[in-house]
Amino acid sequence: MTDTATRNPLGSHAASDAVRPAARATFDWLFVVAVLAVIATFIRAIYFTPIEALQGPAQKIYYVHPPSAWVAFLAFGIVAIASLGYLWMKDMRLDRLAESSAEVGVVFTTITLMTGSLWGKPIWGTWWTWDARLTSTLFLWFIYVGYLILRGAIEDHGMRARYSAVLGILGSLLIPFIHLSVYLFRTLHPMPIIGKPSKPSLPNDMLETFLLAFCSFTLLYVALLRARYRLATDRAALEAEEGR
Amino acid sequence: MPDTLGAALLIARKDLAIEFRTRTAFFSAVVFALLAIVIFFFAWDPTAVAASDLAPGVLWVIFTFSGLLGLHRSFGVEMADRALDGLLGAPVPRHAIYLGKAMANLVFVLAIEVIAVPAVALFYDMPLGGAKSVAALAALMILAAIGLVAVGTLFAAMSVNTRLGELMLPMLSLPFFVPIVIPAAQTTARLLAGRPVSESIGWLKILVAFDLVFVAACTMAFPHTIED
Amino acid sequence: MEADALVRAFGHRRAVNGLSFALDAGECLAVFGPNGAGKTTLLRVLAGLLRPTQGRAIVSGVPLPGGPEARRRIGFISHASMLYAALTARENVELAARLFGVPDPRAATARVLDAMRMTPRADTPVRALSRGMQQRVSIARAMVHDPHVVLLDEPFTGLDASGAAALSNALGVLRGSGAALVLVTHNLDEGLALATHAAIMTGGAFVRYEPRAAIDPRAYAESYRNLVALDA
Numbered sequence: 275m276t277d278t279a280t281r282n283p284l285g286s287h288a289a290s291d292a293v294r295p296a297a298r299a300t301f302d303w304l305f306v307v308a309v310l311a312v313i314a315t316f317i318r319a320i321y322f323t324p325i326e327a328l329q330g331p332a333q334k335i336y337y338v339h340p341p342s343a344w345v346a347f348l349a350f351g352i353v354a355i356a357s358l359g360y361l362w363m364k365d366m367r368l369d370r371l372a373e374s375s376a377e378v379g380v381v382f383t384t385i386t387l388m389t390g391s392l393w394g395k396p397i398w399g400t401w402w403t404w405d406a407r408l409t410s411t412l413f414l415w416f417i418y419v420g421y422l423i424l425r426g427a428i429e430d431h432g433m434r435a436r437y438s439a440v441l442g443i444l445g446s447l448l449i450p451f452i453h454l455s456v457y458l459f460r461t462l463h464p465m466p467i468i469g470k471p472s473k474p475s476l477p478n479d480m481l482e483t484f485l486l487a488f489c490s491f492t493l494l495y496v497a498l499l500r501a502r503y504r505l506a507t508d509r510a511a512l513e514a515e516e517g518r
Numbered sequence: 519m520p521d522t523l524g525a526a527l528l529i530a531r532k533d534l535a536i537e538f539r540t541r542t543a544f545f546s547a548v549v550f551a552l553l554a555i556v557i558f559f560f561a562w563d564p565t566a567v568a569a570s571d572l573a574p575g576v577l578w579v580i581f582t583f584s585g586l587l588g589l590h591r592s593f594g595v596e597m598a599d600r601a602l603d604g605l606l607g608a609p610v611p612r613h614a615i616y617l618g619k620a621m622a623n624l625v626f627v628l629a630i631e632v633i634a635v636p637a638v639a640l641f642y643d644m645p646l647g648g649a650k651s652v653a654a655l656a657a658l659m660i661l662a663a664i665g666l667v668a669v670g671t672l673f674a675a676m677s678v679n680t681r682l683g684e685l686m687l688p689m690l691s692l693p694f695f696v697p698i699v700i701p702a703a704q705t706t707a708r709l710l711a712g713r714p715v716s717e718s719i720g721w722l723k724i725l726v727a728f729d730l731v732f733v734a735a736c737t738m739a740f741p742h743t744i745e746d
Numbered sequence: 747m748e749a750d751a752l753v754r755a756f757g758h759r760r761a762v763n764g765l766s767f768a769l770d771a772g773e774c775l776a777v778f779g780p781n782g783a784g785k786t787t788l789l790r791v792l793a794g795l796l797r798p799t800q801g802r803a804i805v806s807g808v809p810l811p812g813g814p815e816a817r818r819r820i821g822f823i824s825h826a827s828m829l830y831a832a833l834t835a836r837e838n839v840e841l842a843a844r845l846f847g848v849p850d851p852r853a854a855t856a857r858v859l860d861a862m863r864m865t866p867r868a869d870t871p872v873r874a875l876s877r878g879m880q881q882r883v884s885i886a887r888a889m890v891h892d893p894h895v896v897l898l899d900e901p902f903t904g905l906d907a908s909g910a911a912a913l914s915n916a917l918g919v920l921r922g923s924g925a926a927l928v929l930v931t932h933n934l935d936e937g938l939a940l941a942t943h944a945a946i947m948t949g950g951a952f953v954r955y956e957p958r959a960a961i962d963p964r965a966y967a968e969s970y971r972n973l974v975a976l977d978a
Contacts, residue, residue, distance in 0.1 A: 416693045427681040432756065451727075535837070609817045
């Protein structure tokens with residue numbers, strides 16, 4: 275890496291890529307803490323939180339579904355903001371951040387959709403329902419997947435960063451429209467009343483577990499994001515050395 | 519030096535001139551639309567649902583798919599012989615290129631619809647109502663087409679530069695077409711059932727908002743897709 | 747035209763690496779070099795098609811990237827014709843004339859098509875023209891707006907004797923009216939015939955740059971072969 279010191283003043287692309295890899299410990303303590311937090315939440319949810327009267331044990335998915343939905347949308351918010359930042363400043367680090375958040379986010383979105391489905395079956399009797407929130411999550415999933423496939427289809431780093439940034443920003447504009455359209459659709463077309471359990475007023479025990487779930491999932495997101503971002507940084511450094 | 523609108527019109531005219539000379543894309547899209555209209559008819563059980571009830575849905579599904587055909591050719595013509603470089607080297611603002619191409623695509627899509635709508639009316643026994651409802655339908659068609667073309671032109675510009683461009687365009691665009699199709703189909707169903715336009719105001723508001731937001735956003739995003 | 751420490755990088759690869767030169771009106775810079783030296787990238791940056799990563803270029807006092815105004819003074823000819831195959835020669839050139847804001851597009855189009863001896867075939871669709879004729883239309887297109895600077899990327903490729911003569915003629919006229927030319931070519935003879943300055947480019951930079959008057963063609967050719975061999 276000594277070459278970088280003797281070169282001419284580097285342009286914006288090059289400067290952010292003159293990275294300093296692996297000056298860090300190999301033990302990712304944040305990740306371990308996050309995983310432990312999530313496990314602790316699950317244990318508490320299963321064993322130490324009372325079973326809800328109306329819905330039975332299936333209600334426990336409640337401790338997974340909304341928190342992962344929160345993370346799914348949070349991750350996309352990061353993608354959108356990083357995308358905007360990239361187009362403005364052309365700093366490759368923001369592109370790597372967006373890419374990392376997208377990969378983590380798509381996983382949480384998939385979990386949200388699957389838990390939503392699993393929850394729905396015993397409670398509503400159907401595997402899928404076209405309500406506004408679930409549909410928005412589905413479209414979020416489509417955007418994520420489109421984002422990742424688009425990235426995979428472009429070789430040139432600069433073009434890849436620009437194009438995925440555009441998609442990231444447009445995708446964030448799309449989701450509110452989807453939500454609104456489906457919401458209006460449902461209001462005007464009375465569909466079989468599913469009786470979606472809206473946020474019930476929770477007794478303290480459940481509320482605590484619920485909040486714990488939100489916190490531990492967010493922590494997990496941050497840990498995964500950081501790990502993935504580091505991977506992206508290392509990969510960029512490797513490519514720089516190979517002269518690509 | 520032409521201003522943005524002047525340049526856009528020049529580019530739009532150029533695109534339409536090229537399309538008019540070759541005509542293959544247009545005819546292919548029209549034939550596709552007609553075939554799809556027929557296939558959809560046979561895919562449903564006519565005793566379960568009346569054809570005229572299906573018609574609005576079919577109309578708007580055809581709209582999106584034949585729209586995609588039109589969008590794809592929009593940048594294909596620029597890639598041959600690197601004609602796009604000719605436009606980029608000219609003293610026209612980048613978003614003029616986008617607006618010009620979008621306008622040409624708009625004409626293309628509406629031209630397909632001029633044939634598809636009567637075809638659906640014919641095959642699906644769809645009552646078009648009086649002149650007023652036809653006019654309302656036409657206005658709706660234009661609004662929807664603007665949204666489709668705004669997003670589609672941008673993604674067409676991107677897809678033509680990626681691997682699997684032909685698959686990339688639908689994959690990127692279709693999620694964005696949904697907030698166009700839902701309001702459009704709902705409004706069409708109501709109009710054809712003789713309901714007054716005022717009942718569909720909510721849908722129309724969404725459509726107009728979509729158009730405004732995405733025309734603005736895509737115009738601003740376009741320069742990032744063709745220039746580094 | 748002036749270039750000042752121009753850099754164009756693609757990721758980590760610097761296709762143009764700290765390049766500077768200055769050209770006055772009527773001068774012609776011939777740039778020789780092997781494939782991959784960055785010559786085409788250099789022209790694309792000078793044409794306003796790519797932004798420089800660092801440094802800048804100035805055309806008749808207007809800096810690049812300067813948006814539309816700077817591009818108006820530049821004509822660009824590459825080995826891709828940049829023409830629309832379905833339109834006629836006349837339509838292609840007239841479109842360019844209008845986009846560049848030329849006052850009387852029809853007349854200007856007729857004029858340049860005539861200069862390139864394309865008038866008889868002016869109304870045939872480009873796809874029906876031979877490669878050499880397409881190249882001539884391409885050249886006409888680049889000249890219709892009286893550019894101050896003309897950038898040429900291997901323009902003689904594919905031209906027959908008549909076309910090459912028409913091109914040399916046209917370039918001579920342009921230089922006479924004060925345009926500066928930057929000509930990228932593999933062909934030392936053709937390049938040196940037109941040049942007032944010559945440069946050899948490898949690895950993104952000029953390794954040789956001197957006025958034509960100071961060049962002995964044979965020694966130059968020898969040195970060029972050596973430099974190219976080194977780089978290969």
